């Protein structure tokens with residue numbers, strides 16, 4: 001019965017958001033806590049803004065599919081490496097429908113094992129024009145910058161909404177310890193050094209285990225991890241993204 005209710009909620013969500021139903025999605029219903037709003041209704045309320053632009057590009061508000069996924073976009077606040085808001089106050093996580101569904105599946109897998117945990121999204125789609133601003137404003141030699149930010153001429157999967165930066169948050173609002181903060185430039189944040197730092201006790205066991213939980217559910221949902229940032233997951237590769245998704249300029 002519980003599954004049937006979720007199926008119904010998702011069927012409504014898919015119709016109202018314009019998402020095309022995904023094969024896997026019918027098998028793994030996430031936990032939708034509210035009736036989704038349609039993008040068309042949202043457009044009527046929105047002034048000229050980044051959010052309006054993302055909707056007109058056909059992106060899906062993840063919250064309309066699963067309201068239990070937390071969204072805390074650091075580039076909408078001053079809590080980022082540039083120290084100032086870059087996203088015009090955007091509060092919602094917009095992604096191509098297929099990627100949004102993958103994220104809902106990751107949340108579903110996480111909730112199955114840890115009902116008191118939730119995925120929290122730190123960054124999702126990142127328009128290319130904003131990435132250019134970030135590149136220009138980051139005061140660092142270019143050779144070092146490319147470790148943290150794709151060069152604007154070398155598109156990032158974030159520019160298609162085909163990558164997400166995520167962590168885990170508990171029901172009482174506490175971020176799980178991952179060893180470093182999101183967007184830390186410290187090598188401690190790089191998965192390729194995890195076992196090294198674990199052996200040196202610079203990365204504690206709890207943080208390592210939390211990273212494994214996050215990675216396991218994201219990979220199970222179809223994302224891939226990278227070796228340089230614990231928070232970053234790709235939904236596909238660049239050539240597939242260019243074919244399947246719109247570049248958000």
Ligand SMILES: [Zn+2]
Nearest residue numbers: 163164165232
């Ligand atoms: Zn990222």
